[in-house]
Amino acid sequence: MGKRVTIQDLAKELGTTPSTISRALHDHPGISKSMTKKVKELAQKRNYRVNSVASSLRAGKSKTIGVIVPMINRDFFANVISGIEEIAFQNGFNVIICQSDNKVEKEIQHINTLISTGVAGVLVSLGFETTDYTPFDKISQLGIPLIFFDRAPDHEKSIKILNNDKAGAYKAVQHLIDQGYRRIAHLAGPGNLSLYKARKEGYIDALKDNGLPIEERLIVTHNLKREAGYEAMKKLMNSKNPPDAVFSASDYSALGALLYLKEERIKIPEEVGIVGFSNEGFTKLTGPEITSVDQHGKEIGKYSAKVFFEEMTSDVFIPRTIILDPKLIIRGSSLRNQKQNT
Amino acid sequence: MGKRVTIQDLAKELGTTPSTISRALHDHPGISKSMTKKVKELAQKRNYRVNSVASSLRAGKSKTIGVIVPMINRDFFANVISGIEEIAFQNGFNVIICQSDNKVEKEIQHINTLISTGVAGVLVSLGFETTDYTPFDKISQLGIPLIFFDRAPDHEKSIKILNNDKAGAYKAVQHLIDQGYRRIAHLAGPGNLSLYKARKEGYIDALKDNGLPIEERLIVTHNLKREAGYEAMKKLMNSKNPPDAVFSASDYSALGALLYLKEERIKIPEEVGIVGFSNEGFTKLTGPEITSVDQHGKEIGKYSAKVFFEEMTSDVFIPRTIILDPKLIIRGSSLRNQKQNT
DNA sequence: ATAAAATATGCAAACGTTTGTTGAAGAATT
DNA sequence: AATTCTTCAACAAACGTTTGCATATTTTAT
Numbered sequence: 001m002g003k004r005v006t007i008q009d010l011a012k013e014l015g016t017t018p019s020t021i022s023r024a025l026h027d028h029p030g031i032s033k034s035m036t037k038k039v040k041e042l043a044q045k046r047n048y049r050v051n052s053v054a055s056s057l058r059a060g061k062s063k064t065i066g067v068i069v070p071m072i073n074r075d076f077f078a079n080v081i082s083g084i085e086e087i088a089f090q091n092g093f094n095v096i097i098c099q100s101d102n103k104v105e106k107e108i109q110h111i112n113t114l115i116s117t118g119v120a121g122v123l124v125s126l127g128f129e130t131t132d133y134t135p136f137d138k139i140s141q142l143g144i145p146l147i148f149f150d151r152a153p154d155h156e157k158s159i160k161i162l163n164n165d166k167a168g169a170y171k172a173v174q175h176l177i178d179q180g181y182r183r184i185a186h187l188a189g190p191g192n193l194s195l196y197k198a199r200k201e202g203y204i205d206a207l208k209d210n211g212l213p214i215e216e217r218l219i220v221t222h223n224l225k226r227e228a229g230y231e232a233m234k235k236l237m238n239s240k241n242p243p244d245a246v247f248s249a250s251d252y253s254a255l256g257a258l259l260y261l262k263e264e265r266i267k268i269p270e271e272v273g274i275v276g277f278s279n280e281g282f283t284k285l286t287g288p289e290i291t292s293v294d295q296h297g298k299e300i301g302k303y304s305a306k307v308f309f310e311e312m313t314s315d316v317f318i319p320r321t322i323i324l325d326p327k328l329i330i331r332g333s334s335l336r337n338q339k340q341n342t
Numbered sequence: 343m344g345k346r347v348t349i350q351d352l353a354k355e356l357g358t359t360p361s362t363i364s365r366a367l368h369d370h371p372g373i374s375k376s377m378t379k380k381v382k383e384l385a386q387k388r389n390y391r392v393n394s395v396a397s398s399l400r401a402g403k404s405k406t407i408g409v410i411v412p413m414i415n416r417d418f419f420a421n422v423i424s425g426i427e428e429i430a431f432q433n434g435f436n437v438i439i440c441q442s443d444n445k446v447e448k449e450i451q452h453i454n455t456l457i458s459t460g461v462a463g464v465l466v467s468l469g470f471e472t473t474d475y476t477p478f479d480k481i482s483q484l485g486i487p488l489i490f491f492d493r494a495p496d497h498e499k500s501i502k503i504l505n506n507d508k509a510g511a512y513k514a515v516q517h518l519i520d521q522g523y524r525r526i527a528h529l530a531g532p533g534n535l536s537l538y539k540a541r542k543e544g545y546i547d548a549l550k551d552n553g554l555p556i557e558e559r560l561i562v563t564h565n566l567k568r569e570a571g572y573e574a575m576k577k578l579m580n581s582k583n584p585p586d587a588v589f590s591a592s593d594y595s596a597l598g599a600l601l602y603l604k605e606e607r608i609k610i611p612e613e614v615g616i617v618g619f620s621n622e623g624f625t626k627l628t629g630p631e632i633t634s635v636d637q638h639g640k641e642i643g644k645y646s647a648k649v650f651f652e653e654m655t656s657d658v659f660i661p662r663t664i665i666l667d668p669k670l671i672i673r674g675s676s677l678r679n680q681k682q683n684t
Numbered sequence: 685a686t687a688a689a690a691t692a693t694g695c696a697a698a699c700g701t702t703t704g705t706t707g708a709a710g711a712a713t714t
Numbered sequence: 715a716a717t718t719c720t721t722c723a724a725c726a727a728a729c730g731t732t733t734g735c736a737t738a739t740t741t742t743a744t
Binding site: 365368 | 729730731732733
């Protein structure tokens with residue numbers, strides 16, 4: 001249970017002062033080569049590690065980034081975090097992860113602890129229910145860069161890294177149309193979230209651009225869960241003029257739909273095509289595998305972290321929105337023509 | 343971009359000193375009720391947040407727990423982290439997540455940054471390749487509680503929270519035997535990891551206890567991946583006296599096995615039964631769903647965090663191993679009798 | 685009324701690092 | 715030889731909080 005080696009211990013041992021040690025370790029030009037070398041060797045030998053708490057205090061901020069996500073046990077968020085970490089560690093930062101569990105109170109609590117911790121920046125993906133964004137203002141007011149990804153406020157005064165949900169949805173539906181499907185249903189998410197609104201718009205636009213009718217009865221708003229997808233599909237298939245394809249705003253409900261169809265021995269993709277959204281890991285484990293829109297979480301994470309570092313060094317704040325184009329991963333559930341993966 | 347409110351600002355405003363403010367905020371008995379009230383009200387009004395960097399420096403340690411895991415985008419680890427976070431936040435701590443990516447160098451790097459950050463404790467699940475545990479000694483030497491979970495060193499001088507892999511495997515194989523399977527193959531993990539050794543032992547013991555022969559040809563060591571499971575199953579099924587069930591040390595290879603069997607139109611569970619390990623999310627999404635051994639990650643996480651807090655407050659270090667019993671989740675891939683889920 | 689005890693607050697140091705300023709010594713210039 | 719420059723290192727203050735000790739005030743006991 002040895003005591004931690006400080007800069008002062010090194011100073012004493014070399015008969016010099018803490019300031020010299022500090023400068024030597026940072027390759028300050030005012031320190032002679034010989035001294036710098038001596039100091040570094042001793043530091044190495046004594047296994048010195050900078051006390052970042054002390055240096056954070058002195059500097060007024062720490063080398064830590066706070067990340068708030070609804071939950072980490074979703075492929076997408078886990079990947080985003082991986083991406084953030086990668087860039088952060090490259091820059092000598094580390095990452096504090098906070099789960100909001102989609103609860104507003106937890107978000108607020110996390111904001112407070114992150115401020116207390118003196119994080120250098122905060123990256124956030126909002127919870128479902130969050131409509132009041134003022135708690136986040138505290139962060140910016142303190143001059144701490146704040147970046148939203150994936151689920152962001154709908155006002156214009158923040159920095160956001162988003163998926164082009166509309167384009168993703170458009171691609172998905174266009175693909176279904178290309179495959180010859182004509183009555184395409186949509187399992188839509190809660191309308192209050194702009195991201196689901198965008199997916200629905202992409203769906204509608206694709207239909208319109210192809211001269212297909214928009215049928216309200218084919219649009220089912222649901223809670224994105226597997227069970228809801230199952231039930232929605234059941235209802236749709238038992239309606240008068242059932243759809244020949246479904247584009248779901250969620251992979252989970254796409255899976256639900258798939259399970260219902262398999263139960264009824266309705267052939268996928270021959271009779272009904274399916275496309276989901278998010279490219280969850282399980283989409284390539286089903287039979288048939290589910291075509292899905294990939295949001296490349298890791299890229300979003302990397303991007304968000306990079307934007308944070310930009311922001312940290314710049315002193316002018318420019319609200320902006322960066323939109324990454326998602327990619328359609330075509331798999332068996334929607335591929336009834338010859339066409340191959342793009 | 344307001345400046346952060348400090349204890350000194352409050353002191354000035356109330357015409358008192360920082361020490362009084364600090365004590366009042368901590369309900370120190372030496373401060374009068376009236377003063378305490380005044381201080382707290384002002385703190386609230388000015389939106390004061392303690393600067394935990396400063397208090398960490400003063401205290402010599404921070405209210406942060408470091409967690410090192412191979413990767414977070416695995417259900418098990420994501421759940422463990424959820425569990426750790428839950429307990430940590432209840433105690434006013436937060437959590438720094440580090441991914442080792444199963445690389446030794448990354449582990450070492452993370453150890454160093456965590457020490458620099460002044461974490462109050464470190465919870466670790468080792469990477470695959472880690473055989474030299476001395477880098478972790480630095481942590482304990484500094485008096486920082488160090489707790490291993492799931493993948494731990496095999497020496498006796500540390501605190502470990504483990505799954506009873508042997509018991510889990512035993513349960514799995516016993517279940518297969520109960521279901522009438524008799525030639526049960528085992529897809530084993532790398533033998534140098536004690537956890538896979540334990541699973542293999544559980545498999546062997548269960549066979550022995552039921553008077554079944556141990557056949558070396560039915561034990562295939564593989565890298566736990568889906569493709570390896572597929573190939574292993576192919577080889578097994580094309581051997582002279584093929585197995586009628588397979589117990590895999592990994593859900594991914596269990597899935598590979600399942601996919602091979604389905605491709606060959608071999609009926610599951612009628613002709614061949616399958617049991618996996620880890621209860622990954624996708625096991626209940628396949629057709630049929632895969633029976634698997636659940637390691638209840640969240641519980642392990644909670645437990646580990648609790649042990650850390652115990653350790654933090656105790657001053658005697660007692661190496662110990664806590665073994666949690668995993669649960670067999672019985673699903674369609676192994677259920678050919680009437681017996682129901684337990 | 686005085687001494688002792690209890691209560692409430694202030695003072696100052698400490699945690700380890702960083703950095704502006706100062707000063708001493710040696711090198712270069714005149 | 716005297717002066718100016720340059721190079722290197724030391725000094726000291728600061729970041730915000732906490733806490734042992736000292737001090738001032740009030741209360742209680744004698």
